[in-house]
Amino acid sequence: MAILALTTSLADMRERFARIVIGSDTERKPVTADDLGVTDALTVLMRDTVRPNLMQTLEGTPVFVHAGPFANIAHGQSSILADKVALKLVGEHGYVVTEAGFGADIGMEKFFNIKCRYSGLKPSAVVIVATVRALKMHGGGPPVVAGAPLKHEYLDENLELVAGGCDTNLRKQIENANKFGVPVVVCVNKFSTDTDKELEMVVNK
Numbered sequence: 001m002a003i004l005a006l007t008t009s010l011a012d013m014r015e016r017f018a019r020i021v022i023g024s025d026t027e028r029k030p031v032t033a034d035d036l037g038v039t040d041a042l043t044v045l046m047r048d049t050v051r052p053n054l055m056q057t058l059e060g061t062p063v064f065v066h067a068g069p070f071a072n073i074a075h076g077q078s079s080i081l082a083d084k085v086a087l088k089l090v091g092e093h094g095y096v097v098t099e100a101g102f103g104a105d106i107g108m109e110k111f112f113n114i115k116c117r118y119s120g121l122k123p124s125a126v127v128i129v130a131t132v133r134a135l136k137m138h139g140g141g142p143p144v145v146a147g148a149p150l151k152h153e154y155l156d157e158n159l160e161l162v163a164g165g166c167d168t169n170l171r172k173q174i175e176n177a178n179k180f181g182v183p184v185v186v187c188v189n190k191f192s193t194d195t196d197k198e199l200e201m202v203v204n205k
């Protein structure tokens with residue numbers, strides 16, 4: 001998946017497959033897919049994967065869904081091919097939004113340091129998406145456990161936790177994004193449990 005996401009063409013993907021190290025020989029030298037003679041077979045198996053899937057949102061916005069290696073074990077980005085095709089389709093005055101998954105602390109870093117370097121693409125802005133719930137957790141709230149009901153701190157208004165999350169986490173993520181020299185926009189995903197005062201605090205912080 002990581003190879004597919006960084007691929008710029010079928011020929012490029014073949015070259016990347018050839019360099020895959022699958023182990024070491026008795027002299028501890030790396031053994032590659034090319035050494036085993038399987039590069040062409042891998043390329044044939046994967047040849048159709050270089051075509052991004054065109055889908056749409058509920059609002060009818062076109063979306064390319066193509067690759068998605070996790071950022072904890074790879075670089076965590078959608079494909080370079082999807083971004084380049086999207087940029088061609090929107091034209092000179094259009095814009096493309098691409099996701100750098102796994103948060104600003106790892107996803108954004110890998111987006112700039114890996115994907116942008118391989119692709120040569122330069123983003124016009126960084127969009128950091130925050131939620132009041134996540135800010136409360138970063139501000140000292142109790143752990144959120146998958147499948148378990150949310151604790152009252154996340155369901156009731158708690159300006160102290162929101163402020164703590166803004167001060168200890170969100171502000172640092174904005175500082176990190178600013179180091180890449182592009183404008184930073186913060187968006188807040190609003191949920192029914194968020195109060196107007198909590199949302200206002202995020203905006204004011």
